[in-house]
Amino acid sequence: MAGETFDPWGSELLSDYEHLFSEFGMQRVDEKVLRRVLNANRLWRRGIVFAHRDFDKWLSAFERKEGVACMSGIKPSSEFHLGSKLTAEEMIFFQKEFNAKVFYSIADLECYADNGIPLAESAKTAVSNLADMLALGLSEKNCFVWKQSEEKRVMNLAYVFARKTTMNTLKALYGERNIGLYFSVLTQAGDILLPQLQDFGGAKNVVVPVGVDQDPHIRFTRDIAAKFEAEYGFKLPAATFHKFFRSLSGESKMSKRDALGVITLSDDADSLKKKVSRAFTGGRATVEEQKRLGGEWKKCVVYELCLFHFEEDDKELEERQRRCASGEISCGECKKEVIEKIQKWMKAHQEKKKKLVPKAEKMLAGD
Template identity: 60%
Template sequence: MSEHINPWGNDLYGDYSQLFSEFGLQHVDSKLASRLPMTNRLWKRGIIFAHRDFDKFLDSFDKGKPVAVMSGIKPSGDFHLGSKLTAEQIIFAQKAFQSKLYYCIADLEAFADNGQDFEASHEYAVQNVADLLALGMDEKNAFIYKQSENKAVSNLGFIAARKTTLATLDALYGHQNLGLYTAALVQCGDILQPQLKEFDGPKNVLVPVGVDQDPHIRLCRDVAQKIDPKFILPSATYQRLFRSLDGTTKMSKRDPMNVISLNDDPELVKKKVMRALTGGRATAEEQKKLGGEIEKCVVHELMFFHFEDDDAALKKFQHRCASGAISCGDCKNDVAGKIAAYLKDFQARKKKLLPKARKIIEK
């Protein structure tokens, strides 16, 4: 594994064990998961697998102290299945802890990373917030904002810069341009904003993210109490990264034919799924005799991560593959149909929510 985690790259970081030994992540074990007030497939299946100080966040929640949830999106494209996982983490936390969600539209980062102007980011932001609403976010208990319009966040980012050296940034991220370093410092402002006086002061803040975003958490934890000794170090929970359809990288907006977008036409999704990596054997005879290698199969991951909530049904799906009872082609057809039905329903909900999303963004 590289000595750096690049939150702007497409690496998978398949050997997660090194993230614990090299970067100090903490394991999510059964004892910690049992403290949740409710659960879902992300927790039950170990998709959320690591944390930083989530136990301390739970301590505050159990004692009735104020807590908050914070996350965001770089508005540079449609939500894909990786974005969906993070959104589901966020929405679960908002509901489970009945806490306010602070949600950042990272249009400054979109400019720094993608050279995208604010007008384009605005339209993507409308789409992304509509996705969140369709996935179940409670907008009445949320503070949604653009980085470019939030002076408090920019001020905190500037103060964080005063407390940070280039050597620290290089150690965390590797050599990057100053725009990306600046975007990372502004994200410190995003994460610390819920602890400002105007938001009722210091509190435990949970940041649910993909594991590739850990450098941002480490940077913020490093500077938080340098900015204000009263600030509580932010907590984080981390999900496993979801692979691209060919299995080579994490799912990313940068590779349209290897990603499933929540806005994809269902017929296009069927074509994409039929091209996806499987764990199928070389011949039909071997498939029947030996069964599929499910641990290699992205099509199985589509069901495991996203499209089969029922654990018993998932076990039946896995058994069909591992026992050789189904061919990869037939399995892909079944999964493609299930995804297409999900997207048809999701897109209908989202369409109705677009006016509300635009109102939220343009208020």
């Protein structure tokens, strides 16, 4: 069952992406799609954004010069980590390259339902998360940010959608869950469809960039959009899916639930050093073997840190592959270089972010 393969609230690693296309009807981000993605950044060039639903239609709308939008959100349960950074960068990319209006939900009600974090507490985390978004390049101009608990239109939609949602549908998609989590699914559908309310100009093409584990939410919301098409005129939201970024242990997806395996955008130089030093690599059992056989960069989380996040230059990335595979560099040396690279990136990011906290506070001040 779908509910067993995908768990939007879990941290399992989905190593085989192939069946998503055959079993779940996802579409590939292939050459044909890529050609239409303007100024494709590393996420697109390197196949990190690897699958989609109806993103080709979204591109067509853009090419027809229709206004397009992009929607996603964050559960404000902890500091931004490298997984949330992927979604953020996708949104910022759509905003910049496609002039897409960004709709960004702070999923504080889901955060309470799933993690039990009181709204007052998650409100503080939300400010930090949004400041990260701004530092990553989000423009506040073409952008609407809300907290679920403050946006009554979203909550109202959840109640509306509940009327055409059976328990069986929810069980099939998510397994046996408590009523709070079920209702947060309906609330999230409200988040995703909010941009299409009359208050925001009505029906439009919206793409939702998410990690691949969030697909149940996408499928559910697309069904809801179809069911309420007559009443609200919704278009089915499109989606793009990125691969998981693994935990530093290499074992599961990077998740807020795994504090030791996670790199957050608030980590200081020391903790970055400690964490990356202990990360899982593709190194051999002995120095001698490493020199003779070379490292296995395809298995290496440190390599993935560069691939997914910290090496923009494709040539440099290939060079790191080569040095590893040839045995030219040891894991220790490689880690040292990558740690420096990350520390440098983080320092710049955190300085930028610090200045943007007041702006984030203001954007979230609400009524």
